[in-house]
Amino acid sequence: MSKQAGLLPVIDLTADAQCCPPLAQSRVPAQTAAVLAPAFKALGDPVRLQLMSMIASAEGGEACVCELTPAFDLTGPTISHHLRTLREAGLVDAERRGTWVYYRARPAILRQLAGLLSVEPAAVA
Amino acid sequence: MSKQAGLLPVIDLTADAQCCPPLAQSRVPAQTAAVLAPAFKALGDPVRLQLMSMIASAEGGEACVCELTPAFDLTGPTISHHLRTLREAGLVDAERRGTWVYYRARPAILRQLAGLLSVEPAAVA
């Protein structure tokens, strides 16, 4: 699956071009590490990883805090804190519409992280 | 041939042989989050992210601590601590050969993490 033969993605992936040569292919510069590590860090908590998934996989591409919070045995402020962490890491976006606040994933950075981690299936020599 | 007992990874990830439905496709179960979050957490430090890259991209697939340590403005014990963190997260393997200790990436878990983060470009197959 290294080459997605077949359809090209609908959206432009220019962001990937400059940002993520795979971790295992060339050494990550300190500056890149400093920028991307916080994103990994944000995903390094089980609650936030689930929150991220719930948001990214939600119908319509967004999830309301009111449906996120009751999915955990945690208080509102704690969930709010985790969402803020995800937001500050650039992983999600928040928007208030009336009474409720909706969170939406940012696919670009997800792709960036995935690209960094991608491992070429050992092009057998 | 047998590995040094003290250097074996703490986490056994064999159970996760079946790879990762993308984060954005289906909601990550709590159990999966609990298993994978520590790996992201381990990558959530700039020094460890660079270490991981240096190891994974090294020639021969392995890197000696003796070449890792001088790449940072940190003491030996600190680098050793970070390497232990990567090892306990299941991201790398260590092996002592004579005087030196070599670290080697574990591609399986890297692929797992990349798969979790992968964002399918909406285009249907």
Place this chain on the structure above:
DNA sequence: CGTCTGTCTCGACGTTCGTCAAATCAGAGA
């Protein structure tokens, strides 16, 4: 206007993290 509901901020708490210096362990070689 006042009140209610949903969400966030603030302050506090115990825990974990990143770092170092000192001590210890593991081999290599004289």
Place this chain on the structure above:
DNA sequence: TCTCTGATTTGACGAACGTCGAGACAGACG
């Protein structure tokens, strides 16, 4: 054996984290 070098462990410290309760803020609705 003894010593030297490379790597890890131990113990300590301040900083950051995850969590909570109490309070503040933002809209909706009478």
